[in-house]
Amino acid sequence: MSANGAASVRCVGGILHDQEGRLLLVRRANDPGRGLWSIPGGRVEPGETDSAALVREMREETGLLVRPEALVGHVVRGRYAIYDYTCTIEGGSLRAGDDAAEARWIDSAAFATLALTDGLADTLRDWNLLPRH
Template identity: 60%
Template structure:
């Protein structure tokens, strides 16, 4: 493998459910995953903690202010310049109005029925199911 393919890029995601159990998702506007639905999140910037990155990413992509909770799980996914190490955290929405922003072209709360119809990023459904984080509503 080349050094570039060995590069590890730390990323975070925020897993949030509303009071009815719907899951917060965004539709990606840029690669990787352009056009696909996923958990809101992104790269951790230099000097930033995971918690700070989750708060920033959710604000940028969804307009929502969140409190970050426990680490739910981590996955590694291939990217164009290395491997994305994605650490997904439980989030509780504190305030804000849901609206897409930054690299998200859409943002919504989804039920299990809607989730089944959406084009999702690779292994998202299986991972959320394994973690017990599918929509509850």
């Protein structure tokens, strides 16, 4: 249960860097966080594993087929408990879809200028997962 008494919603996020060290981010098309940049991801559906949810969400939001790897941490944002995993690309081509208005690779200079979801920069910094270049 969250602080307000409502059950929490389990979510997953995919942290993915390309060969140049840029970070994959999406600009959210819907609330919460409409118009803000974040890592791609979403809700875990009933009966779904985190891994299956992450593969589905990454495909829907970014067009990429990924292989989930290590759980790097989790955050709680309101009623959402978000479990973030590193990922490796296995196929697909980058395009925004589903809940993403935009999807793109972000370098460190661009990252510093974006309107990000609350706490994202600090969390990625703490996990040593900011864009590398």
